[in-house]
Amino acid sequence: MEGNILIVDDDDIVVKSCDSVLTPEGFTITGTTDSTDAIELIRDNDYDIVITDLNMPGVDGFELIKQVNAIKPSVGIVVITGFASQQNIKDILQLGIIDYISKPFAPHTLLETIMKATYLVRKIKAIPAPEADTEPDAKKKTEALNNIINEFKAVPGSLLRVLESAQDLIGYLPPSVQRFIANGLRIPVSEVYSVVSFYPYFTMKARGKHHIRVCVGNACHAKKSGQIMTRLKRNLNFNDDNITADGKFSYETVRCLGACGFAPIVEIDYDTHGAVDPDKTLDILKDYH
Amino acid sequence: MPALKVRATVRSINKLTIEDMTSIREKYKDPKRIGAKASILVCGGSACKARGSAKIQETLSDELQKKALDKDVSVYETGCNGFCNQSPVMNVYPDMTLYQAFKPDDVPTIVDEHFTKGQPADRFVYKDLKDKKSIPNRQEIPFFSLQSRRVLSKSGLIQPDDIEAYIFHNGYSGLVKAVTSMKPKEIVREIKDSGLRGRGGGGFPTGLKWEICMLMADETKYIICNAGPISRSIIENDPHSIIEGMVIAGRAVGAAKGFIYVREPDNLFILRRLHTAIDRARGCGFLGENIFDSGFNFTIDVSFGAGTFICGEETALIRSMEGKRGYPTPKPPYPAQSGLWGKPTIVDNAETFANVPLIIENGQAWFRSVGTQASPGTKIFTLGGAVNLNGLIEVPMGTTFRTIVEEIGGGLKKKSTLKAIHIGGPTGGVIPASAIDTPTTYEDITAAGVIVGSGNLIIMDTNTCMVNEALTAMEFGHGESCGKCVPCRIGSRVMYDKLLDITEGRAALEDLDMLQSLAFEVRRTSLCGLGQTSPTMVLTAIKYFREEFEAHIKDRWCQAGKCRSLSTFVIEPKTCTGCGSCARKCPQGAISGEKKKPHLIEQAMCIQCRSCFETCPFSSIRIEAGVTEEVDSW
Ligand SMILES: Cc1cc2nc3c(=O)[nH]c(=O)nc-3n(C[C@H](O)[C@H](O)[C@H](O)COP(=O)(O)O)c2cc1C
Ligand code: SF4
Ligand code: SF4
Ligand code: FES
Ligand code: FES
Numbered sequence: 001m002e003g004n005i006l007i008v009d010d011d012d013i014v015v016k017s018c019d020s021v022l023t024p025e026g027f028t029i030t031g032t033t034d035s036t037d038a039i040e041l042i043r044d045n046d047y048d049i050v051i052t053d054l055n056m057p058g059v060d061g062f063e064l065i066k067q068v069n070a071i072k073p074s075v076g077i078v079v080i081t082g083f084a085s086q087q088n089i090k091d092i093l094q095l096g097i098i099d100y101i102s103k104p105f106a107p108h109t110l111l112e113t114i115m116k117a118t119y120l121v122r123k124i125k126a127i128p129a130p131e132a133d134t135e136p137d138a139k140k141k142t143e144a145l146n147n148i149i150n151e152f153k154a155v156p157g158s159l160l161r162v163l164e165s166a167q168d169l170i171g172y173l174p175p176s177v178q179r180f181i182a183n184g185l186r187i188p189v190s191e192v193y194s195v196v197s198f199y200p201y202f203t204m205k206a207r208g209k210h211h212i213r214v215c216v217g218n219a220c221h222a223k224k225s226g227q228i229m230t231r232l233k234r235n236l237n238f239n240d241d242n243i244t245a246d247g248k249f250s251y252e253t254v255r256c257l258g259a260c261g262f263a264p265i266v267e268i269d270y271d272t273h274g275a276v277d278p279d280k281t282l283d284i285l286k287d288y289h
Numbered sequence: 290m291p292a293l294k295v296r297a298t299v300r301s302i303n304k305l306t307i308e309d310m311t312s313i314r315e316k317y318k319d320p321k322r323i324g325a326k327a328s329i330l331v332c333g334g335s336a337c338k339a340r341g342s343a344k345i346q347e348t349l350s351d352e353l354q355k356k357a358l359d360k361d362v363s364v365y366e367t368g369c370n371g372f373c374n375q376s377p378v379m380n381v382y383p384d385m386t387l388y389q390a391f392k393p394d395d396v397p398t399i400v401d402e403h404f405t406k407g408q409p410a411d412r413f414v415y416k417d418l419k420d421k422k423s424i425p426n427r428q429e430i431p432f433f434s435l436q437s438r439r440v441l442s443k444s445g446l447i448q449p450d451d452i453e454a455y456i457f458h459n460g461y462s463g464l465v466k467a468v469t470s471m472k473p474k475e476i477v478r479e480i481k482d483s484g485l486r487g488r489g490g491g492g493f494p495t496g497l498k499w500e501i502c503m504l505m506a507d508e509t510k511y512i513i514c515n516a517g518p519i520s521r522s523i524i525e526n527d528p529h530s531i532i533e534g535m536v537i538a539g540r541a542v543g544a545a546k547g548f549i550y551v552r553e554p555d556n557l558f559i560l561r562r563l564h565t566a567i568d569r570a571r572g573c574g575f576l577g578e579n580i581f582d583s584g585f586n587f588t589i590d591v592s593f594g595a596g597t598f599i600c601g602e603e604t605a606l607i608r609s610m611e612g613k614r615g616y617p618t619p620k621p622p623y624p625a626q627s628g629l630w631g632k633p634t635i636v637d638n639a640e641t642f643a644n645v646p647l648i649i650e651n652g653q654a655w656f657r658s659v660g661t662q663a664s665p666g667t668k669i670f671t672l673g674g675a676v677n678l679n680g681l682i683e684v685p686m687g688t689t690f691r692t693i694v695e696e697i698g699g700g701l702k703k704k705s706t707l708k709a710i711h712i713g714g715p716t717g718g719v720i721p722a723s724a725i726d727t728p729t730t731y732e733d734i735t736a737a738g739v740i741v742g743s744g745n746l747i748i749m750d751t752n753t754c755m756v757n758e759a760l761t762a763m764e765f766g767h768g769e770s771c772g773k774c775v776p777c778r779i780g781s782r783v784m785y786d787k788l789l790d791i792t793e794g795r796a797a798l799e800d801l802d803m804l805q806s807l808a809f810e811v812r813r814t815s816l817c818g819l820g821q822t823s824p825t826m827v828l829t830a831i832k833y834f835r836e837e838f839e840a841h842i843k844d845r846w847c848q849a850g851k852c853r854s855l856s857t858f859v860i861e862p863k864t865c866t867g868c869g870s871c872a873r874k875c876p877q878g879a880i881s882g883e884k885k886k887p888h889l890i891e892q893a894m895c896i897q898c899r900s901c902f903e904t905c906p907f908s909s910i911r912i913e914a915g916v917t918e919e920v921d922s923w
Contacts (some may be wrong), residue, residue, distance in 0.1 A: 156611070156612070156630070157610060157611040157612035157613075157630075158612055159612035159613075160593075160594065160595055160609065160612050161612075163595070164554050164593070164595065194614055195612070195613065195614055198597070198614040198615065198771075199594070199595035199596055199597055199609075199615070200595070200596040200597050201553070201554060201555070201594075201595035201596035201597075202595055217714075217715060217765075218711065218714065218715055218717075218745070218747060218758075218761065218762070218765075219671070219673045219674070219745060219747055221761055222673065222674050222711075222747050222749070222753075223673070223674075254596070255598060255715060255765060255768075255769065256518050256519075256598075256714065256715060256743075257518055257521075257553075259335050259336075259518075259521065260671045260673050260745050261336070261371070261373045261374075261522075261671045261672065261673060261679050261680045261681045262335060262336040262339075262373045262376075262679070263673055263679075270555065270557050270558075272335045272338070272339065272558075273339050274335055274336045274339045274373070275336065275339070275373075275376075
């Protein structure tokens with residue numbers, strides 16, 4: 001498994017033993033016995049996991065955890081502790097760590113804990129941070145949404161239009177936006193939800209910067225669009241919400257985009273790519289940054 | 290996704306009179322208009338776009354300028370030629386030389402040979418598939434010469450945004466005739482007599498539908514063009530033909546408002562094209578108030594859904610236009626009686642509308658001059674799969690599938706043998722190779738157990754597994770079921786599960802009968818066309834390829850090697866020459882063997898990707914039955 005890990009322990013032997021267990025498994029390990037040094041390292045590098053001791057001279061483990069949470073909240077923390085008293089465990093868990101291991105530990109315990117932690121961190125990281133809407137930006141969007149609602153308020157049957165415009169504006173339709181629209185149009189939220197959930201075009205989840213649609217309709221299926229899908233999935237590491245960890249790409253499969261004569265079809269954002277050679281799937285992504 | 294806004298490119302155009310239209314036609318008749326010797330029509334359809342048509346146009350302009358030809362030769366972008374297999378495509382007017390399958394870098398050579406040396410650049414013209422002879426003239430290429438293009442007559446030859454080009458090709462003369470010199474009753478009569486049937490798949494007589502709507506007493510009526518993905522080609526190529534047909538329909542039934550319903554709101558290319566066309570038609574006075582001083586008003590708006598196949602069904606489409614979930618409603622009442630907001634509404638397919646101006650202009654007898662008695666006129670099909678030339682074609686109804694596959698499509702690809710023809714799109718089905726002489730009419734296609742549907746043809750070769758195809762069809766059926774009625778929602782799920790059992794070796798022979806009778810029931814009892822057609826593939830596959838289902842169940846053998854649990858790839862030692870081609874292709878490194886000695890597949894490593902099977906130059910790889918799991922469950 002891949003992962004970038006920092007080990008902080010004033011005992012050199014612990015650092016070395018962690019290194020010898022984790023490096024052969026594919027992890028990239030940095031170790032330090034100086035916790036002040038560790039803070040610098042964390043600031044300058046991208047670690048998935050920080051493994052730390054609690055009892056250390058200078059900055060102790062508790063302090064280190066607080067600092068990590070402040071400067072890099074996405075880093076996962078695993079604590080190694082010699083005195084696992086109930087109180088101690090409660091304290092450290094409250095600090096917001098992923099897991100702890102008590103000394104002495106067996107190599108497989110360490111490995112399992114770290115693998116689980118890395119997996120978890122990846123998952124958390126993959127959820128794109130909520131669009132850091134600056135205050136004026138959010139205000140502008142609310143205003144724009146209000147304008148859309150006012151424009152269509154009097155037009156019967158315009159719910160789809162409003163939702164489309166709202167999705168264009170915000171990128172997706174989370175429950176808060178649905179409530180806002182329902183209020184504005186004076187219709188029940190359940191009606192808005194029933195429409196949003198019915199149509200595949202609407203999404204309640206954020207999409208990637210570039211949205212990929214792979215046609216799996218029968219003309220495209222006959223031309224191996226399945227292989228395109230496999231290649232994308234294998235190489236882009238989509239999470240359960242079909243977004244890549246860096247938020248750059250998201251995907252969905254669609255059935256027939258009406259360009260069957262030129263199957264298989266892949267649409268990225270607003271571009272149609274036809275007769276895609278499954279072997280060259282990744283090449284078309286190169287133009288999307 | 291970057292948010293893009295759609296806006297039409299508006300050019301100020303004044304209202305036209307009949308005389309203006311005549312003078313436009315005169316002006317365009319002279320190919321040397323605006324001092325041009327020739328025009329190069331570069332295909333800008335999706336396929337050609339993807340293969341660099343923008344770059345080609347750029348290079349062409351540069352090159353023409355360099356050779357000081359830019360005053361004499363103009364460059365236009367057109368819609369899809371339908372010859373997408375050979376993309377990029379461009380035509381040189383007036384001699385109609387067609388260049389294909391070239392690279393933007395080849396443009397200088399083409400310009401040089403064609404214009405400086407004065408002869409077609411032979412390397413880039415189409416070569417006959419049989420005798421490899423060059424056929425420079427578009428009209429002589431069998432793919433084109435064997436078609437009968439009416440609706441697609443302008444495809445690839447005009448700039449779709451250019452309303453004058455449309456008028457030059459006799460566009461809008463049907464409209465002028467209908468509004469200025471025909472009574473609504475006469476229009477309906479003409480359409481009825483022409484025998485035009487809905488091109489959206491159902492084949493309902495269009496004239497009859499219009500008559501029902503015309504006879505309704507309501508003040509307000511609507512015209513809707515159902516422009517789902519299958520209509521993409523017509524909108525891309527010839528948006529004005531749809532607009533013209535809709536205005537005529539409005540005149541016939543007494544409607545003043547039309548909508549073009551596009552299912553995907555994010556297809557900006559299509560939306561822009563439609564908006565541009567509508568704006569120009571309005572500018573010229575083909576839409577708006579008092580059209581050609583007839584006192585008749587008609588306007589068109591673009592309306593869009595939000596994806597989902599079921600919204601192609603007319604009643605679901607109407608619900609979606611009303612801002613609701615796209616649930617179908619039982620018919621009757623038909624939309625022609627009670628449709629959008631409860632008003633009489635004509636919902637027709639884009640291809641249906643595009644046929645209307647031609648019928649009004651040329652008369653019903655002309656329309657009936659091709660096709661059969663019950664299925665007159667032409668039909669557009671998309672041709673795909675294991676045939677040499679994929680693309681978009683239009684043929685007289687009644688043309689046999691043999692003509693389409695063997696002549697227009699140029700026969701099957703190398704090393705392929707025809708197994709079946711899949712007709713009708715996602716809810717369609719198959720006819721076997723032996724039925725290749727079936728004529729393409731509504732009656733014959735229905736009699737064979739399949740549907741005309743979206744007019745999508747997929748030529749399937751012997752590498753296709755019918756069970757697997759049926760599984761894909763049912764995955765679609767249950768995935769797209771709107772869930773309103775039980776037979777479709779549950780029945781299609783159960784069928785899917787049963788098929789999955791068969792492809793994974795868990796089924797018994799009784800299951801096959803159960804599957805078949807369930808498919809019948811779902812077809813018989815579903816509320817709308819989706820549930821009524823989604824079992825088509827299951828039914829036709831069992832009807833024509835029952836032994837294949839039985840082999841899957843009894844022998845655990847998928848002869849096409851598509852069902853993983855039911856196939857094993859083995860190398861036939863007698864014919865294997867040890868060339869090593871397969872070993873090089875195998876992504877798993879599962880094949881080993883000494884050079885020039887028979888190779889061996891390590892079954893534990895094989896992922897059944899079929900690469901070796903497709904690669905082996907000596908056909909030494911056999912697909913055998915799957916290994917029975919009982920062996921290790923002992
Ligand atoms: C599931 C389903 C999908 C359909 N999709 C389309 C479509 O994409 N385009 C279309 O014109 N008709 C489609 N139809 C047919 C329409 O319901 C309707 O019959 C047609 O628009 C009528 O026009 P026509 O008489 O000109 O064919 C679909 C029908 C069903 C049941
Ligand atoms: S047949 Fe299927 S798609 Fe049609 S109404 Fe019934 S559940 Fe919906
Ligand atoms: S089917 Fe694919 S994985 Fe199996 S032996 Fe052939 S090439 Fe290798
Ligand atoms: S099946 Fe993919 S475009 Fe039609
Ligand atoms: S897109 Fe150019 S021929 Fe179809």
